[in-house]
Amino acid sequence: MGRPRAFDEDEAVRAASRLFAAQGYEGTSVDDLVTGLGVHRGSLYKVFGSKRGLYLEALRRHLDQEVLPTAAALATATDLAGLLTRAVAAYDAGPAAGFLLLAAAERAPADPEVAALVEEGLAALDAAVAAVLGTAAAPGGPADGLAGILGAAVLGLRLRARAAGTPPPAEVVLGLAGRLAATLPQPPRPA
Secondary structure (H helix, E strand, C coil): CCCCCCCCHHHHHHHHHHHHHHHCCCCCCHHHHHHHHCCCHHHHHHHHCCHHHHHHHHHHHHHHHHHHHHHHHHCCCCCHHHHHHHHHHHHHHCCCCCHHHHHHHHCCCCCHHHHHHHHHHHHHHHHHHHHHHCCCCCCCCCCCCHHHHHHHHHHHHHHHHHHHCCCCCHHHHHHHHHHHHHHCCCCCCCC
16 A cells, blocks of 8 residues: 555645746746645656646646636626726736736647647636627627737736736726727627
């Protein structure tokens, strides 16, 4: 009989998410993980198989526990400015804020499994924006396609702020939302 696991797998994945969100995949060494998670190297490999295995597990849980629930909640906003206000607050509040964005920029181009997870998260966020814009009900309408464009603009601003080491540009994002919302007809929301 093997020895019982000496660490909490869920807590280890949460800690890994924070490390990967802060340092990226390439910037996080196995030694960083061993130290940051408080586990032995052998235990890490036995449970997750590899650094990449842990990264994929951390990204999957980040999607399931943070990104997808946030997207579902965002879809209930009554207007575009409200949606982006809530999105900015949610993005900045999570312990692994920016993990999806960093995965999109750093790993998705080189790793098809990461690319699929990133696409799942981005599609959920685009669907939330589309729901608020009313594009799901009116394909081909004036707001059709703008959900992806707005999402890309917001994520681009976030990535730029991260690269510059400046605070997230919430005011810029909200200003963009206000200008865009003023140009779009807002369909009535069901009661």
